[in-house]
Amino acid sequence: MTYVTVQPCVDVKDRACVEECPVDCIYEGARMLYIHPDECVDCGACEPVCPVEAIFYEDDLPDQWSHYTAINADFFTDLGSPGGAAKAGAHPFDHPSVAALPRPAQ
Template sequence: MTYVVTENCIKCKYTDCVEVCPVDCFHEGPNMLVIDPDECIDCSLCEPECPVNAIYSEDDVPDDQYQFLEVNAELGREWPVLSEQKDPPADADEWDGVPDKLKLLER
């Protein structure tokens, strides 16, 4: 099993989760983080650290976010590993909870 970063991370990109990850499974894109499912050890430390509740266990991913299993797997192979916490974008709070952000994902 793995954890999955879902749509609410887009344009929020908080990295609190990265700081607690013991295996460096987070990868950073231009406006979102993803988890490499091959590296995730299912430790669950990241989920409560996400201030916008964008991380779920793969078994608990909401039905309307299921496509993010594939997004994480694909982009986790392409994007570089992020192993240190960074400041979020200045407007991150404004994007929390905004629906239909998948079209804003920058690859």
């Protein structure tokens, strides 16, 4: 099991979770942060610091966001396991489902 970021993170990317993650497994996409399912050690440090409550343990995901387990995993299909978000840097893309979400009004 792993932790998963969900829709409230889109266009927020607060990064408090990144600062708390002891294994550097939270990667930055263009509009959202993604937790690498193979690198996450299930410590839970990220969950309480998220200001928009966008991080859930996989077994505790609300039904409306259950598809975000696959979205987080699929984000890494081409990236593989870089071995740390800091050295990988921000990525200029998102999972297609996230990229397709409407942008907030300016």
